[in-house]
Amino acid sequence: MLADVSKNIFLHASNNKALNKAAKKWGLRFGASQVVAGDTIKSAIKKVQELNEKGLVCTLDHLGEFVSSRIEAIEATEYNVRTLEAMGSAGVNSNLSVKMTQLGLDIDRNFCVQNMCLILETAKKYNNFVRIDMEDHAHCQITLDILRELRETYDNVGTVIQSYLYRAEQDVKELKGIPLRLVKGAYQESPSVAYQEKEEVDENYMRIIEEHLLSGSYTAIASHDHRIIASVKEFVQKHNIPRNQFEFQMLYGFRTDMQLSLAKEGYTMRVYIPFGNDWFGYFMRRLAERPQNIAFALKGFFSK
Template identity: 35%
Template sequence: MRLRGRGRLSAFIPFLRGAFLYLSERRASRRLIEDSSVAHRLTRRFIAGRRLEDALDVIRGLAGEGYLASLDYLGENVTALADADAQRIAYCSALDRISRERLPGTISVKVTALGLEISEEACRSNMDTLARLAAASGTRVEMDMESSAYTDRNLAIAHEMQARHGSIRAVIQAYLYRSESDIDLLCRERVPVRLCKGAYREPPAIAWPDKQSVDASFVRLMKTLLDRGEYPALATHDDAIIEQALTHVRARGIASDAFEFEMLYGVRRDLQRRLRDAGCRVRLYVPYGEAWYPYFMRRLAERPANILFLLRNLWRG
């Protein structure tokens, strides 16, 4: 197969996208690929590595280039409390190193990875440990938002932990109709928020189904957060929205250290550099860990450009 020219490859992209989503859910292919020797070379643009040391190397490098980071220890919906304990322990080690090395890093945590589906009490206790440690380390726990099945419980835990430890950043998805009132309460209680568009498939009864409405919602909520929020983070790679954020910030005279942009490690590095060079705070979401496979497959399925990138690296050998 010749890998010259984007035109010829783009004919295969719908097929490849479906194939990557299918593969992301296959346990057999996951094991085969996770253990393969070429996997590290192919994934390193988006994933820091398998070990905490790899992730620390990456965030040290990013810090040297003027970026902030948030560490995501990869793991999805754990089905045993021992796995949730392992997640908590891994994040405790990450917080310990962030603190000892004075790295500009937070941690990004999923409630399902801390055991929410097995025991809400265990999940709260795990989150409490991390939020307390983050407070002692002068950093934060960013509570990734998952599907709408978890929104109420996630936000209830976020409010409780913020009230107790003051070290939480909640996450709000602009595609949900409820987000305006959620943001209102979070602003009133001075809980910092990361705003994203939302990555899960949700029904039109609860979420805007079209991109235009989601983008419009993001802009409305973003302005509320910039005007009234506690140190908000705008998590998007959308040039047009970022331009509107910068215009709003200039018009209101909002200081550049009063908010952050957040982007995924390896995604739109040109935009990351541009914002950093313009004096904005840019935090990169850095995933690491053994369970990298579903995260990586979703990034490939999300953007055709990422599939082309992977194929070019395969071709280079």
């Protein structure tokens, strides 16, 4: 019960515009610096280089979402383009993740698509891949519609499917052949559209992982759950699924020992690295996911 209450508090905080605005002025506080790789492209690239040297591949995500002006969306698009250029110049092994509400999705659909095309053209120039991050349920269908439109021109783009949504299994079936990042989900969703019990979310998570793997599609399993990871290892071995058809993914700052262990075992292990000054919403969702993360944050705060 207490865990549910704290989860709701952090999820509500993640959507509070006043707190998000204030957090940009605070800088990385309350342990956030342990899970966010600084606020500049330079700091993010440095972290990627460090992780690459340890045998880990990465994905960079310039934090920010739900922008309300074209100027903000254009600035975010240009920043993502510069991030891709910096990765290309540095020669690091890293993809890019973007949120389309940061690129103007809530302002104008065609405007957002134009911004996505600019980013994908840049990524194509550097032979790189862009992941469209999945946001709340209200943006799910339009995200998938735009993905299909973009895939008609670009093969270097994929998206994310969240297992807590009832629709997840059908979406995975319809997205056969498209690289997907499969996650449990971190937004607060209604019982009308999403499973509320952990057991149900976990069961659906394994269903969509198995579905996508068996279809022959490239699958990114994004989880810190050692039981899920063990189940995936057993499943791919049983079905002779090659290791170049899937990868494990974890968040920067979490379970680093397991990340290194998976890489040493010969699995592709990708670390999702958020950066930027719009960190508050991301950090609140991480605190909401697991009660252990609260202790983690407090430890980081009091160690300053």
